[in-house]
Amino acid sequence: MKETQIGNAKLQLVVGDITDQDTDAVVNAANTRLAPGGGVAGAIHRAAGPKLWEECAKLGGCETGQAKISKGYNLPNKYVIHTVGPVYSGSAKDPVLLKSCYINSLSIADQHGIFSISFPALSTGIFGYPVKDAALVALDAIRDYLLKNTKIKIVRMVLYDDASYNIHVNALKLLGLD
Numbered sequence: 517m518k519e520t521q522i523g524n525a526k527l528q529l530v531v532g533d534i535t536d537q538d539t540d541a542v543v544n545a546a547n548t549r550l551a552p553g554g555g556v557a558g559a560i561h562r563a564a565g566p567k568l569w570e571e572c573a574k575l576g577g578c579e580t581g582q583a584k585i586s587k588g589y590n591l592p593n594k595y596v597i598h599t600v601g602p603v604y605s606g607s608a609k610d611p612v613l614l615k616s617c618y619i620n621s622l623s624i625a626d627q628h629g630i631f632s633i634s635f636p637a638l639s640t641g642i643f644g645y646p647v648k649d650a651a652l653v654a655l656d657a658i659r660d661y662l663l664k665n666t667k668i669k670i671v672r673m674v675l676y677d678d679a680s681y682n683i684h685v686n687a688l689k690l691l692g693l694d
Contacts, residue, residue, distance in 0.1 A: 517529065517530045518530075518681075518684075518685050518688065518694075520688060520693050520694060522658070522659050522662040522663065522693065523662045523663050523664075523666070524662075524666075524669065525662045525666065525668050525669050525670060525671060526669065526670050526671070527655070527658060527659075527662070527671050527672075527673070527688075527693070528670060528671070528672040528673070529672075529673045529675065529681060529684050529685060529688070530672060530673070530674055530675065530681075531674075531675050531676070531677060531678060531680075531681045532674050532675075533559075533674070534556055534559065534560065534634060534636045534674045535559050535560055535562075535563035535564075535591060536592065537592065537593065537634040537672060537674060538592055538632075539593060539632035539633055539634045539670060539672055540593060540594050540595060540625075540630040540631055540632045540633065541585075541588070541593055541594065541595040541596065541597050541625055541628075541630045541632070541633045541634070542560065542588070542591060542593045542595075542596055542597070542633070542634045543596075543597045543598075543599060543621050543633065543634065543635045543636065543638070544556060544557055544560045544596050544597065544598045544599070545557055545599070545601060545636050545638050545639070545641065545643075546578060546598040546599060546600050547600065548577050548578060548579065548580065548600050549577050550572035550573075550575055550577060550578055550584065550598050551569065551572070551573075552569055554641075554642060555641045555642055556636045556641065560591070560596060563590060563591050564588060564589040564590050564591045564596065565589050565590040567587075567589045567590075568586060568587075568588075568589050568596065571586045571587060572586055572598065575598075578598055578599070578600050579600065580600045580601070580602050580613050581599075581600070581601075581602070581612075581613040581614075581616035581617055581620065582599065582600065582616070582620055583597055583598060583599040583617065583620040583621045583623075583624050584597070584598050584599075584624075585597050585598070585624050585628060586598065593634075594630075595625075595628065595630060597621045597624050597625060597633070599617040599618075599620060599621050599638065600617070601613070601614055601617050601638040601639030601643055601645065602614055602639055602643065602645070603639070603643045603644065604639060604643055604644040604645040604646070610645065611649070611653045614638060614639055614645065614650060614653045614654070614657075615653050615656070615657040617638050617639075618635070618638070618653075618654055618657035618658055618661070619657055619660075619661055621633070621635070622658070622661045622662075622666070622668060622671070623661075625668055626666055626667055626668060629667070630668065631667060631668060631669045631670065632668070632669060632670035632671075632672070633668065633670070633671055633672070634672040634673075634674050635654070635658075635671065635672070635673050635674065636673075636674055636675075636676070637650055637651065637654065637673065637675055637676070637680055637684070638650065638654065640680070641676075647679075647680055647683050648683050648686075648687070651680075651683050651684045651686075651687035652687050652690065652691065654673065654684075654687075655673075655684065655687050655688060655691055655693065656691060658671050658673075659691065659693060
């Protein structure tokens with residue numbers, strides 16, 4: 517684990533399973549319907565149980581870059597924050613939309629009194645965002661948010677494997693956060 521202090525909060529990088537985190541909330545790399553699927557979304561829905569999909573079906577979907585919140589059900593987390601990252605296209609809007617996923621998720625966390633939150637590396641799976649580029653956007657967005665007036669104490673990036681972890685550790689160095 518790599519940990520760095522940003523403002524009054526700790527940013528943690530870990531290799532692990534997003535469904536097995538001890539934070540108040542976990543972020544779902546959702547699709548626009550908030551439906552169970554593959555990757556992170558499938559894992560979160562399977563671990564949370566069918567009541568998560570029942571609640572998500574009533575939330576009216578979610579636009580790319582936006583975020584919505586639900587209960588965590590059978591997960592160890594009280595809440596799931598669902599956000600829809602961009603499908604990578606190489607356009608100038610990709611980093612803007614990806615940054616808004618992190619900012620909107622953290623904002624919802626603050627609104628609901630959430631003090632700790634775990635993120636996957638949004639958009640880097642089936643959505644095809646290059647991990648190095650996504651890591652820089654994610655960590656920059658998290659830093660910017662944590663330097664504002666927030667009650668959040670822990671932001672954890674839960675990375676799928678050592679390669680992704682190492683890319684994120686390097687991104688911390690590039691951003692001067694290590």
